[in-house]
Amino acid sequence: MASIKLxxxxxxxxxVLWILFYKLNxxxxxxFVHNPNIYWIFLPAGIRMISxxxxxxxxxxxxxxxxxxxxxxxxxxxxxxxxxxxxLAPMLAKRTCMWWFxxxxxxxxxxxxxxxxxxxxxxxxxxLFSNLYFHLYxxxxxxxxxxxxxxxxxxxxIIILYLSKGLLRLALNLYKRPHNPA
Amino acid sequence: xxxxxxxxYVKFLHLTQAVxxxxxxxxxxxxxxxxxxxFASAWYLGKKMTVLQVMHTYxxxxxxxxxxxLKSLRHKGLIDLDLDPIDNRIKYIVDTELTSRYxxxxxxxxxxxVEA
Numbered sequence: 001m002a003s004i005k006l007x008x009x010x011x012x013x014x015x016v017l018w019i020l021f022y023k024l025n026x027x028x029x030x031x032f033v034h035n036p037n038i039y040w041i042f043l044p045a046g047i048r049m050i051s052x053x054x055x056x057x058x059x060x061x062x063x064x065x066x067x068x069x070x071x072x073x074x075x076x077x078x079x080x081x082x083x084x085x086x087x088l089a090p091m092l093a094k095r096t097c098m099w100w101f102x103x104x105x106x107x108x109x110x111x112x113x114x115x116x117x118x119x120x121x122x123x124x125x126x127x128l129f130s131n132l133y134f135h136l137y138x139x140x141x142x143x144x145x146x147x148x149x150x151x152x153x154x155x156x157x158i159i160i161l162y163l164s165k166g167l168l169r170l171a172l173n174l175y176k177r178p179h180n181p182a
Numbered sequence: 183x184x185x186x187x188x189x190x191y192v193k194f195l196h197l198t199q200a201v202x203x204x205x206x207x208x209x210x211x212x213x214x215x216x217x218x219x220x221f222a223s224a225w226y227l228g229k230k231m232t233v234l235q236v237m238h239t240y241x242x243x244x245x246x247x248x249x250x251x252l253k254s255l256r257h258k259g260l261i262d263l264d265l266d267p268i269d270n271r272i273k274y275i276v277d278t279e280l281t282s283r284y285x286x287x288x289x290x291x292x293x294x295x296v297e298a
Contacts, residue, residue: 003186010190054193106189107196112203164201 007058014051014062015069021047022070025156034148036072037082037130044070045153046160048090049122053107056091063087078137085129093121115161123153206287208258213243213251218260222285225277233263233273260284 025043032040044066051059067083068075097103097118103110127150134140210218217236224231233252237245252275255261259280266272 006186050197053197054190106192107200108192110196110200112200112205115200115204161201161204164198165204168198168202 010055010058011062011065014047014055014059015066017047017051018044018063018066019069021160022066032152034152035145037134038145038149039152040148040155041159042149042152042156043160045123045126045156046158046163048086048126049094049119049157050160050164052090052094053118060087060091063090081133081137082130085133086126089126089129090122093118093125096125097121116158119154119157119161123150123157126153208260210255210258210260211251213247214255214260217248217251217255218281218284221261221275221277222281231275233275236275 021044025039025041028043029039029041034040048059048063051062055062064083064087067086068079071079071082073079097114098105101114101117103114127146130149131140131143131146134145135143220236220239221231233249236252237248240248252261256263259278261281262276262278263273264276266274
């Protein structure tokens with residue numbers, strides 16, 4: 001029971017983070033829109049990657065729900081399939097890369113360079129499957145939207161990763177400051 | 183439940199280690215580092231070095247190897263080449279903004295190591 005409670009909290013946290021970063025992205029990068037579904041910089045892609053790493057399938061569910069919320073269209077098969085791709089693509093990238101690098105489930109030994117490769121794989125898989133779906137759904141004649149979506153997801157993920165690095169460094173520096181007892 | 187929380191926490195720890203490990207500057211091989219350090223002391227003394235001079239500086243390393251490393255350093259943005267105003271065949275190796283940041287970063291790391 002407690003385990004289910006924890007998973008629900010994780011899922012809700014991921015959903016909230018997804019929605020927050022989506023809104024932030026809309027506000028910060030409104031000029032970087034390629035079309036209503038694609039941005040040249042897409043920060044939530046970073047949240048996708050980090051949350052799937054830490055929370056696994058719970059994060060997939062959180063991203064799925066968050067993606068449905070943030071899609072401005074009415075709920076339909078189109079919205080649901082797109083949300084499913086957005087949620088499952090990072091898990092597919094993570095599983096493939098972990099198998100390739102033989103990374104254990106605990107992520108022990110994960111290096112900075114491997115993290116960047118994961119970012120590349122996540123951006124690639126989401127852009128590929130989303131655009132295949134757009135093409136099959138008749139929304140585009142070709143996969144020409146692949147590149148802007150790939151760049152958007154990759155740029156967003158790298159920004160989030162380096163932002164996290166900066167925040168970690170700041171936190172460490174604050175922690176190391178000498179404390180003057182009163 | 184304890185195992186799930188513990189696993190989540192361990193994954194978070196390892197992920198933060200990987201995030202800390204993200205490359206900050208272009209990675210350099212030992213030869214490139216050696217060259218860059220040599221340039222740093224020359225620039226500090228105000229010396230001008232040409233590509234040809236540097237290629238023949240190290241007796242134990244072939245000029246073509248040095249030239250390849252110079253190309254790599256230039257590609258990584260750590261050096262640039264200035265043409266001689268009189269003879270365009272002569273190219274001087276100069277530093278870039280990234281080089282200054284790189285050495286500032288190394289200096290800070292050294293200062294931290296000394297303090298620790």
